[in-house]
Amino acid sequence: MEHLTSLLKSKSLKVTPQRLAIFDVLYNTTEHPSAESIYRALQATHPTMSLATVYKTLDTLKKSGLIQELNVGEDSFRYDANAMSHPHMVCTECNAVSDLHTDVLDNVIELAQSQTDFQIESEKIFFYGKCSKCKTTH
Amino acid sequence: MEHLTSLLKSKSLKVTPQRLAIFDVLYNTTEHPSAESIYRALQATHPTMSLATVYKTLDTLKKSGLIQELNVGEDSFRYDANAMSHPHMVCTECNAVSDLHTDVLDNVIELAQSQTDFQIESEKIFFYGKCSKCKTTH
DNA sequence: CCAAATTATGATAACCATTATCATAATGCA
DNA sequence: TGCATTATGATAATGGTTATCATAATTTGG
Numbered sequence: 001m002e003h004l005t006s007l008l009k010s011k012s013l014k015v016t017p018q019r020l021a022i023f024d025v026l027y028n029t030t031e032h033p034s035a036e037s038i039y040r041a042l043q044a045t046h047p048t049m050s051l052a053t054v055y056k057t058l059d060t061l062k063k064s065g066l067i068q069e070l071n072v073g074e075d076s077f078r079y080d081a082n083a084m085s086h087p088h089m090v091c092t093e094c095n096a097v098s099d100l101h102t103d104v105l106d107n108v109i110e111l112a113q114s115q116t117d118f119q120i121e122s123e124k125i126f127f128y129g130k131c132s133k134c135k136t137t138h
Numbered sequence: 139m140e141h142l143t144s145l146l147k148s149k150s151l152k153v154t155p156q157r158l159a160i161f162d163v164l165y166n167t168t169e170h171p172s173a174e175s176i177y178r179a180l181q182a183t184h185p186t187m188s189l190a191t192v193y194k195t196l197d198t199l200k201k202s203g204l205i206q207e208l209n210v211g212e213d214s215f216r217y218d219a220n221a222m223s224h225p226h227m228v229c230t231e232c233n234a235v236s237d238l239h240t241d242v243l244d245n246v247i248e249l250a251q252s253q254t255d256f257q258i259e260s261e262k263i264f265f266y267g268k269c270s271k272c273k274t275t276h
Numbered sequence: 277c278c279a280a281a282t283t284a285t286g287a288t289a290a291c292c293a294t295t296a297t298c299a300t301a302a303t304g305c306a
Numbered sequence: 307t308g309c310a311t312t313a314t315g316a317t318a319a320t321g322g323t324t325a326t327c328a329t330a331a332t333t334t335g336g
């Protein structure tokens with residue numbers, strides 16, 4: 001959280017309870033929640049929090065490079081407190097989104113770069129299928 | 139186009155001039171257009187075509203497995219007449235979306251599968267950067 | 277080829293996640 | 307502490323997409 005405070009200050013952004021709370025929710029979950037989910041999660045502790053503030057704060061954090069926005073193909077965005085590019089897994093059964101821990105794709109940009117004349121700068125990789133729970137429950 | 143006709147018939151879907159025209163536009167471009175773009179492209183030859191018909195037809199073709207929908211992070215979807223999964227390149231300068239022709243990612247699912255207990259079924263891969271034109275024009 | 281049944285089209289309204297607006301409140305610097 | 311600046315909260319507006327429904331086109335069985 002000190003990280004967030006110093007980052008905000010370094011960008012001349014104000015440190016507010018709302019920003020701390022929203023980042024805190026995102027930082028302490030692996031669920032990759034949507035703005036609406038974060039808003040609901042904060043109802044208990046921050047009942048006066050506005051949904052607009054959640055949206056604006058997520059935008060601020062995104063532009064500050066602290067979080068990333070995920071577009072997995074649903075009707076709303078999801079967010080990840082880890083801004084480093086990494087592949088995600090989307091369960092087509094329960095709609096859970098999780099990080100895919102693998103080093104297989106570490107050099108995927110270099111590999112792709114070697115076969116194209118595009119100048120590749122970043123990538124977004126999503127895998128779709130059944131998570132460990134759903135593949136057995138089926 | 140015979141392909142489309144027989145496919146529609148095999149699914150008990152009616153063969154209409156609108157469906158043929160929309161697929162024809164998509165099949166004869168590499169631009170991965172949005173519904174709106176397809177609608178505009180058809181204004182000249184099919185001035186009575188409704189935007190709603192474009193949307194409904196794209197949905198029909200998608201569900202029939204003839205085309206795929208792309209979510210590159212813009213405010214609207216794009217479409218690809220090639221339903222086979224393949225990586226796409228998005229130019230952050232001119233917003234062009236193009237197919238990335240590479241065999242580097244052919245076995246990407248198998249590689250990722252070997253390091254996770256998820257049952258992976260498909261993937262979406264997008265690279266972002268500068269296309270060959272924009273990287274020189276800078 | 278015709279007529280009934282079914283499905284598609286076109287026009288428009290509704291939807292809903294996200295963004296914009298703006299008055300008020302909170303933050304941070306001098 | 308006081309002031310300038312930025313953020314918040316409430317709500318309206320936006321815009322891509324979907325739903326609705328009367329009319330039109332397609333298909334099929336005779």
